[in-house]
Amino acid sequence: MAWSCEQIEARLTDYIDRLLDAGERSAFDLHISTCSRCAPLVERVSRLVAELHRLEPLEAPPALVPAILEQTLGPRGKKTGWRALLGWLRPVWQPRFAYGAVSLLVTFAVLFQALGIEWRKPRLADLNPVNIYRAADRRAHLIYARGAKFVTDLRVVYEIQSRLRPEAEPTPPPEPKPGPGQTEGPPAKSPHQLNRANDKSREFTALACVLETMPARSVR
Amino acid sequence: MRRHTRRIYNLCYRFTGNRHEAEDLSQDVFLRVYRTLGSYHSAHGGFATWMTSVTRNLLIDHYRRTKRDRITDSLDDALPRLEQKESAARRPDQAALEGELSAQVQRALSKISPDLREAVVLRDLQGLEYREIQDVLQVPEGTVKSRINRGRLELARLLEQMGVRPE
Numbered sequence A: 001m002a003w004s005c006e007q008i009e010a011r012l013t014d015y016i017d018r019l020l021d022a023g024e025r026s027a028f029d030l031h032i033s034t035c036s037r038c039a040p041l042v043e044r045v046s047r048l049v050a051e052l053h054r055l056e057p058l059e060a061p062p063a064l065v066p067a068i069l070e071q072t073l074g075p076r077g078k079k080t081g082w083r084a085l086l087g088w089l090r091p092v093w094q095p096r097f098a099y100g101a102v103s104l105l106v107t108f109a110v111l112f113q114a115l116g117i118e119w120r121k122p123r124l125a126d127l128n129p130v131n132i133y134r135a136a137d138r139r140a141h142l143i144y145a146r147g148a149k150f151v152t153d154l155r156v157v158y159e160i161q162s163r164l165r166p167e168a169e170p171t172p173p174p175e176p177k178p179g180p181g182q183t184e185g186p187p188a189k190s191p192h193q194l195n196r197a198n199d200k201s202r203e204f205t206a207l208a209c210v211l212e213t214m215p216a217r218s219v220r
Numbered sequence B: 001m002r003r004h005t006r007r008i009y010n011l012c013y014r015f016t017g018n019r020h021e022a023e024d025l026s027q028d029v030f031l032r033v034y035r036t037l038g039s040y041h042s043a044h045g046g047f048a049t050w051m052t053s054v055t056r057n058l059l060i061d062h063y064r065r066t067k068r069d070r071i072t073d074s075l076d077d078a079l080p081r082l083e084q085k086e087s088a089a090r091r092p093d094q095a096a097l098e099g100e101l102s103a104q105v106q107r108a109l110s111k112i113s114p115d116l117r118e119a120v121v122l123r124d125l126q127g128l129e130y131r132e133i134q135d136v137l138q139v140p141e142g143t144v145k146s147r148i149n150r151g152r153l154e155l156a157r158l159l160e161q162m163g164v165r166p167e
Helices: A005-010 A012-016 A022-034 A038-054 A064-073 A081-092 A095-115 A129-164 A191-213 B002-016 B019-035 B047-065 B067-077 B081-090 B092-098 B100-109 B114-125 B130-137 B141-161
Strands: none
Touching (some): A005 A012, A012 A022, A012 A038, A012 B141, A038 B114, B002 B019, B047 B067, B047 B130
16 A cells, blocks of 8 residues: 555654564655655654764763762762872873873884983973084984995904805815725824814904905904 | 663753753762662663663653743744854854754754653663663654654754754
8 A cells, every 4th residue: 555645754764763563664664755855854863863863972970970879878088198289180090091191102102212302301402403403413324334334344253154154175085995904194193183283273363364355444 | 880871871962952041950960870879670671771761860850840931942943044154153162063964954853842862762772672662752663753853844944944954
């Protein structure tokens, strides 16, 4: 059965709140799909209801809860001294304010560090733009020079390490077995000492080669 | 308690349209709840619904008490809309605080009858179910639906007249 405009208006809330059964809903939809008067009305009220549901509730005044507590539980003792101060600061002691304060402090610390401002001994001249520019420029050059030196040092160390690394020694040819009646020759005196001495001499030789090939600035 | 405070304050504000009155009424509500807590029985419904009933009774009392003032207000409302705009412009801080749409909804709400206003506020701004509204208003479900329906239609018509088009 087709619905009239009056029926649509009367059942609009049921339609918006989804309280119509399937048959009623299809009759409702059928009417608004053809009625130029009801369709905008349904759309307008539906939007209004959605907007009302989205409206944020207002914040109650901060003094309301203390006033209610005072009226119901009686007057509370007036705080004095540092307790009063703490009570006054309570709204500020919230995580969001703490995070904000910490990030502000860190930002200023980084800025002061970058601009070369001595925060332990602050001077008025530190706030002069010219001084700030000079300090920042000096700091930037220092950082660049330190970085360049670090890279150069790393290269030198790497080169030294690569030179000092023991090379793969060729396997010595097998010694001919002594013939019958032959001895193997005189035994070497303290062979371990001899090996260490040989190693050191090899290292010094390699170091000398590296130092010769390096530029004079790097050596200094 | 803070949750209830905010809810009750909003209910009072949406009904009266005045922050100071809403604050005073909220205090009265909590005082009455505190004094009549012994009369609350969980079998009769949730605590929030009971508090809403107490609030509603106080709001009706307040409405009857201030009827004479409102008649004067309604005469003021009959003045040209230009004056309303000037009045709104004189209080930019309040408009900024409430948000434009919220303030316009409040202006429209204050122009519909209290029966329709409380039904719409309870349903659409406080988010109560039909059953809870029925308990608060002490009227049959059909009446609740009818009031909400008429209230919404009236509100939409007023907002359209004010040039407000919800997104």
